Amino acid sequence: xxxxxxxxxxxxxxxxxxxxxxxxxxxxxxxxxxxxxxxxxxxxxxxxxxxxxxxxxxxxxxxxxxxxxxxxxxxxxxxxxxxxxxxxxxxxxxxxxxxxxxxxxxxxxxxxxxxxxxxxxxxxxxxxxxxxxxxxxxxxxxxxxxxxxxxxxxxxxxxxxxxxxxxxxxxxxxxxxxxxxxxxxxxxxxxxxxxxxxxxxxxxxxxxxxxxxxxxxxxxxxxxxxxxxxxxxxxxxxxxxxxxxxxxxxxxxxxxxxxxxxxxxxxxxxxxxxxxxxxxxxxxxxxxxxxxxxxxxxxxxxxxxxxxxxxxxxxxxxxxxxxxxxxxxxxxxxxxxxxxxxxxxxxxxxxxxxxxxxxxxxxxxxxxxxxxxxxxxxxxxxxxxxxxxxxxxxxxxxxxxxxxxxxxxxxxxxxxxxxxxxxxxxxxxxxxxxxxxxxxxxxxxxxxxxxxxxxxxxxxxxxxxxxxxxxxxxxxxxxxxxxxxxxxxxxxxxxxxxxxxxxxxxxxxxxxxxxxxxxxxxxxxxxxxxxxxxxxxxxxxxxxxxxxxxxxxxxxxxxxxxxxxxxxxxxxxxxxxxxxxxxxxxxxxxxxxxxxxxxxxxxxxxxxxxxxxxxxxxxxxxxxxxxxxxxxxxxxxxxxxxxxxxxxxxxxxxxxxxxxxxxxxxxxxxxxxxxxxxxxxxxxxxxxxxxxxxxxxxxxxxxxxxxxxxxxxxxxxxxxxxxxxxxxxxxxxxxxxxxxxxxxxxxxxxxxxxxxxxxxxxxxxxxxxxxxxxxxxxxxxxxxxxxxxxxxxxxxxxxxxxxxxx
Numbered sequence: 001x002x003x004x005x006x007x008x009x010x011x012x013x014x015x016x017x018x019x020x021x022x023x024x025x026x027x028x029x030x031x032x033x034x035x036x037x038x039x040x041x042x043x044x045x046x047x048x049x050x051x052x053x054x055x056x057x058x059x060x061x062x063x064x065x066x067x068x069x070x071x072x073x074x075x076x077x078x079x080x081x082x083x084x085x086x087x088x089x090x091x092x093x094x095x096x097x098x099x100x101x102x103x104x105x106x107x108x109x110x111x112x113x114x115x116x117x118x119x120x121x122x123x124x125x126x127x128x129x130x131x132x133x134x135x136x137x138x139x140x141x142x143x144x145x146x147x148x149x150x151x152x153x154x155x156x157x158x159x160x161x162x163x164x165x166x167x168x169x170x171x172x173x174x175x176x177x178x179x180x181x182x183x184x185x186x187x188x189x190x191x192x193x194x195x196x197x198x199x200x201x202x203x204x205x206x207x208x209x210x211x212x213x214x215x216x217x218x219x220x221x222x223x224x225x226x227x228x229x230x231x232x233x234x235x236x237x238x239x240x241x242x243x244x245x246x247x248x249x250x251x252x253x254x255x256x257x258x259x260x261x262x263x264x265x266x267x268x269x270x271x272x273x274x275x276x277x278x279x280x281x282x283x284x285x286x287x288x289x290x291x292x293x294x295x296x297x298x299x300x301x302x303x304x305x306x307x308x309x310x311x312x313x314x315x316x317x318x319x320x321x322x323x324x325x326x327x328x329x330x331x332x333x334x335x336x337x338x339x340x341x342x343x344x345x346x347x348x349x350x351x352x353x354x355x356x357x358x359x360x361x362x363x364x365x366x367x368x369x370x371x372x373x374x375x376x377x378x379x380x381x382x383x384x385x386x387x388x389x390x391x392x393x394x395x396x397x398x399x400x401x402x403x404x405x406x407x408x409x410x411x412x413x414x415x416x417x418x419x420x421x422x423x424x425x426x427x428x429x430x431x432x433x434x435x436x437x438x439x440x441x442x443x444x445x446x447x448x449x450x451x452x453x454x455x456x457x458x459x460x461x462x463x464x465x466x467x468x469x470x471x472x473x474x475x476x477x478x479x480x481x482x483x484x485x486x487x488x489x490x491x492x493x494x495x496x497x498x499x500x501x502x503x504x505x506x507x508x509x510x511x512x513x514x515x516x517x518x519x520x521x522x523x524x525x526x527x528x529x530x531x532x533x534x535x536x537x538x539x540x541x542x543x544x545x546x547x548x549x550x551x552x553x554x555x556x557x558x559x560x561x562x563x564x565x566x567x568x569x570x571x572x573x574x575x576x577x578x579x580x581x582x583x584x585x586x587x588x589x590x591x592x593x594x595x596x597x598x599x600x601x602x603x604x605x606x607x608x609x610x611x612x613x614x615x616x617x618x619x620x621x622x623x624x625x626x627x628x629x630x631x632x633x634x635x636x637x638x639x640x641x642x643x644x645x646x647x648x649x650x651x652x653x654x655x656x657x658x659x660x661x662x663x664x665x666x667x668x669x670x671x672x673x674x675x676x677x678x679x680x681x682x683x684x685x686x687x688x689x690x691x692x693x694x695x696x697x698x699x700x701x702x703x704x705x706x707x708x709x710x711x712x713x714x715x716x717x718x719x720x721x722x723x724x725x726x727x728x729x730x731x732x733x734x735x736x737x738x739x740x741x742x743x744x745x746x747x748x749x750x751x752x753x754x755x756x757x758x759x760x761x762x763x764x765x766x767x768x769x770x771x772x773x774x775x776x777x778x779x780x781x782x783x784x785x786x787x788x789x790x791x792x793x794x795x796x797x798x799x800x801x802x803x804x805x806x
């Protein structure tokens with residue numbers, strides 16, 4: 001940019017020029033002119049601030065609204081000033097010029113919803129490097145209500161109008177009658193062109209075959225007449241055609257020069273002279289196309305239908321061959337045309353560079369004469385100077401979150417031999433960006449997240465300064481504002497995908513998911529091999545079995561007690577589906593054992609116990625581990641029939657929500673909450689002691705007695721863990737112990753036990769295993785009763801004998 005132009009822009013926008021003038025000595029900023037120049041640049045209009053001052057006769061006075069409208073009219077830009085309110089401003093095309101209550105002007109760039117959902121306005125004040133974002137309240141306090149809307153006139157043939165075929169349409173329409181005559185003459189010339197091949201066909205088919213010399217003479221005379229007529233019509237067409245072309249040339253030439261003279265000086269200052277000359281020379285190429293090639297093309301197109309009709313009369317087969325071949329020509333044309341267009345563009349650019357060199361770097365010799373007649377030749381050399389590149393791509397970009405691509409920064413350089421490179425040179429958020437120095441592709445180093453903005457202002461507006469350099473000292477730094485917009489993201493299931501639960505319960509887990517937008521989520525079962533066995537609460541995500549699973553009778557598709565179900569969390573448009581594996585583990589029966597013998601809690605192994613008792617409440621007796629004959633079970637005859645029927649009357653884990661053992665469940669009956677179960681509690685008298693002396697699993701009358709009758713004063717509910725676990729145990733387990741207090745003040749032990757039991761075991765197998773239990777003394781492995789039930793007796797004995805011998 002020339003020094004004079006730079007100074008004019010600095011004066012208009014109020015920028016410092018690098019001198020040491022005091023604030024008071026600098027002229028006041030002309031905000032109206034600064035905003036006008038900025039918007040004209042946005043609209044692609046070349047505008048020089050000093051020239052605008054001169055044309056409007058303002059001198060040192062600032063531009064007013066009327067001055068801005070007058071300048072727009074002179075530059076053929078459509079502009080209108082009006083007073084409005086916020087509601088209407090939101091719907092107006094932006095950017096526009098606004099006026100504050102003090103009479104200063106500023107640029108209203110954009111109005112959009114902010115992160116809080118309220119409308120925000122992007123405002124650029126002249127003299128400030130960065131725009132500001134204001135809310136509606138702050139903007140209303142600043143704005144006077146006046147706005148100036150500006151746009152280009154689409155129907156004005158001015159500087160913004162391209163050199164294209166539309167320049168020639170008015171002239172062609174004006175001389176349409178002459179062009180019609182040319183078309184008609186050309187059509188008949190093409191029609192007579194068919195006569196010659198027809199004559200030759202007659203000569204070959206008729207004259208030569210029948211040796212008709214008289215017919216041949218007639219044909220020759222007719223051919224001479226047709227040829228003469230063709231020459232005459234062709235000459236007339238050429239004359240009319242040339243006459244019309246000359247008229248079009250004169251009219252277009254005058255229009256071209258009027259157009260060039262109407263352009264502002266800044267238009268030529270921002271472009272190479274050679275490029276403008278090359279564009280003008282294209283006029284001749286377009287004229288040749290419209291006045292010659294295009295007419296011939298139209299005639300050939302019209303004549304094609306006549307030619308095809310004649311061909312059909314001559315040979316339908318030949319016509320079909322021609323029609324079938326037409327798509328091939330279309331395909332070839334589609335492939336070749338882009339290549340030719342590229343070559344022509346390259347040719348134009350080379351011609352423009354050559355012309356620029358001839359025009360911008362030229363020597364001329366002039367003769368200077370003095371008053372006494374002396375002459376002297378003076379050589380003047382005009383050399384072109386380096387012009388800085390200019391970034392032309394958008395300086396305000398909107399991108400969606402979770403993507404790294406921003407835009408391709410582009411710049412133009414009137415010195416076309418220069419190679420433009422790009423770099424990041426500043427901005428509050430420059431460390432978050434990278435740019436390809438050759439292509440100008442600007443990207444985020446990491447995809448931005450709208451919900452967690454990483455920009456310095458934490459408002460999802462990222463600022464980066466990009467500089468285009470031509471390598472010869474010319475640079476153009478521009479600040480780009482990248483606004484990151486919100487994108488709906490799929491929820492993500494965060495709860496465990498591998499769950500282990502005990503048998504005989506329905507609850508699995510509560511499926512949970514997180515959503516970046518905090519949308520309301522719904523849950524559903526969407527698949528899985530065992531999906532029919534589950535249900536889920538669509539609102540809470542509570543996943544459960546429809547029926548409690550039984551470890552001994554697995555219901556999953558693989559019968560391995562690992563159930564698979566696919567659950568989906570959806571926000572209404574996007575979703576996340578995950579497969580949850582639910583492993584069901586075996587659970588032992590869990591009674592409370594009282595040490596009645598004073599020798600510690602004793603339990604009989606399931607592999608040695610003769611007891612069969614309903615340990616799972618299904619009505620069938622199960623082979624189970626049991627309390628020793630000198631110890632007892634704490635029981636509650638819930639149905640009052642005088643008999644202890646099943647697990648429900650010796651277990652209390654289900655009486656207290658959250659309990660995992662029977663001793664924990666017994667706390668439900670501690671009505672006074674003192675962590676001691678005694679006569680002060682309401683149901684203490686309802687509980688009994690069952691001492692199964694004969695180990696038959698039947699609660700006989702002489703085996704049942706009240707706690708008081710057995711001299712039991714209280715049962716402590718403070719538990720001491722033994723460290724053993726019920727999960728996966730192969731035999732009885734003592735999980736916790738507590739204190740048993742007798743009526744005489746002495747104490748004993750209470751065991752929080754878990755009995756191992758086996759369902760539906762044949763009694764004969766049980767007797768066999770008991771007979772073989774002696775092998776354990778010699779290292780025999782514990783036998784799985786259900787497995788032994790399916791094995792021959794001989795193999796069981798053999799296995800035991802081998803262990804004994806080994």
